[in-house]
Amino acid sequence: MSSNAAQTLGEFLRSRRTRLDPASFGFSGRRRTSGLRREEVAQRANISSAWYTWLEQGRGGAPSAEVLERICTALMLTDTEREHLFVLGLGRPPEVRYRAVDGVSPRLQRVLDSFDASPAIVKTATWNVVAWNRAASFVLTDYSVLPPDERNILRFLFLNPSVRSKQHDWESVARFVVGTFRADVARAGLATEVADLVDDLRRRSPEFDRMWGENHVLSHDVGENVKRLLHPQLGPIDMEYSLFAVDGRPDLSMLVYTPLQAEIVERIRAVSREPVGLCAQL
Template sequence: MTNRLSIPIHSAGSLGDFLRRCRTRLDPASFGFSGRRRTPGLRREEVAQRANISPTWYTWLEQGRGGAPSPEVLERICSALMLTDPEREHLFMLGLGRPPEVRYRPVDGVNPRLQRLLDSLRFSPAIVKTATWEVVAWNRAAAVVLTDYGKLPPGQRNILRFLFCNPDVRAKQHDWDSVARFVVGAFRADVARAGLVSAVGELVEELCSVSPEFDALWRDNEVLTHAEADNVKRLHHPTLGLIALEQSAFSVDGRPDLHMIVYNPVDAGQAERIKALIEQS
């Protein structure tokens, strides 16, 4: 039995089915291919040509033959078929049973929708950071309670630089040693996942040269995740005194290399203190 596209029902949701659907939606003329066609989209051999793989091998992939493709082949097919990031992830899940490695893209800021979400958290400091721990967005509460990132040039908004090179930021931490250990371990995991180990070499060398503590932690090779962070962040604020904030981290939709971190006051009393400070500033 077949469906209305003449594709066997048992193949719906398969790698071959997904590849066929992606290539049939593409306009051959856009890629310089001509000639009369009985079906819409690119031919198999045209996709293979664009992906620089064997037409026979690509045909086997659509037919469910030939075994699992390599990540490199899937990446070339993604490019050949002009897949979006969600489609790329879906292709890897179908072909290899796992998502692809995070593809890092430089970030200057965030979209207006995400910034509005940050701004809606009026009395909860919130930031968005990259895989290299650069702060690229923040709300008013973060500027007042944590750091006024807007007063710093983009290249100086790195959380590790704050923690290891800024005495004021270090003095705010209730348990600097634990915070530093977590930040270095999580940073190591994030840059490795994003394929950026070599890209952060200059930053790592700089921090190792100016901070013996960072140098020692980096040499420990410990790897941590955001799930292993202390749930409560305690800060010695120059105006508020000792405050406690519940810490939660979230991946940004469609951007696994971005994380939003929200610091929520642990009780109504501390929320009121933060509110009063924000309204006065």
């Protein structure tokens, strides 16, 4: 860690420490300055008081991710502050924190709805779909008719014959999905959270069992990033897809499909204006 980076880290730690109210943490006594004392932060983080002092003074060296997590907890940092602390201390963001999600904010839903001809969904790190627009209901799946625990992309792909039959090249799609899912789960540290899902799919789908056992790992930017569908109403569709991070929610991502045929764009736009109940599944 450079001296400038260490100094910036120390200044940030000091600013976060001095904003805290000692009484709310059970600390008392007269104080010349506001906030917690350095030794109190060290106590809450279960680290050496001397070393924490050195960190604030810009001479403590590079802390480990584990120590940074303890300091985050001790200083009651927000998710944004936590990410900033990791960037200062380690030069990278922290690992994704997974949180169970029931839906998304109205602001994010409005973003989805603005894509009137592009199917768009928001998925978790475990590949559960938690939000979608009307174009997605028509072109992909009408998720609104499914219970929340069944809105999982892997379950659709491996256990739904209708979804499988409409893939242009199911084997390639399935292999890509398994490889990217494995990478996402590992990156987010969610092996335990998806264990039941993986076990269920391995029991019920020989193809998933085979692909999962191959241990392939892929990224979302592999290949041409084009999804080809055989839609029951629209016929063959080619769509480019792009994956976007969700601001302030590293455990969520937004997937947007952009149709490449002009006539398909107009038909999706027209149908997406109709009531959602009229949309057909993928």
